[in-house]
Amino acid sequence: MTRPRKWKNVCCLPPVREFGPLDPASADAGVVRMDVEEYETIRLIDHLGMTQEECAERMGVARTTVQSIYSEARRKVARSLVEGLPLIIDGGRYRLCEHGEVCRKHRACRRLQGAPR
Numbered sequence: 001m002t003r004p005r006k007w008k009n010v011c012c013l014p015p016v017r018e019f020g021p022l023d024p025a026s027a028d029a030g031v032v033r034m035d036v037e038e039y040e041t042i043r044l045i046d047h048l049g050m051t052q053e054e055c056a057e058r059m060g061v062a063r064t065t066v067q068s069i070y071s072e073a074r075r076k077v078a079r080s081l082v083e084g085l086p087l088i089i090d091g092g093r094y095r096l097c098e099h100g101e102v103c104r105k106h107r108a109c110r111r112l113q114g115a116p117r
């Protein structure tokens with residue numbers, strides 16, 4: 001029996017969930033599907049500049065878990081770019097955060113930015 005995957009804390013859903021080549025000739029080559037929690041690791045680590053440790057604390061999982069989610073996310077971004085495939089962000093096993101202490105500490109929420117602390 002496989003161990004059930006733990007729910008990952010995610011701050012917000014991506015504002016855009018579908019990306020793709022502008023050239024219609026490249027359609028039908030397939031798509032790359034990314035989980036919302038994979039997107040969240042890219043957002044926290046690459047976009048906000050967090051360490052994997054901070055990202056793990058933020059998402060409520062072990063650093064080794066973040067490491068594997070993040071490497072899968074990067075593999076998918078690379079595949080989309082290199083092979084010219086549409087990227088769709090959807091699904092996964094996550095819950096939206098309630099902007100508690102950990103979230104505030106890392107200022108990870110787009111919705112919290114600019115809000116009084």
Ligand SMILES: [Zn+2]
Binds near residue numbers: 097098099
């Ligand atoms: Zn949050």
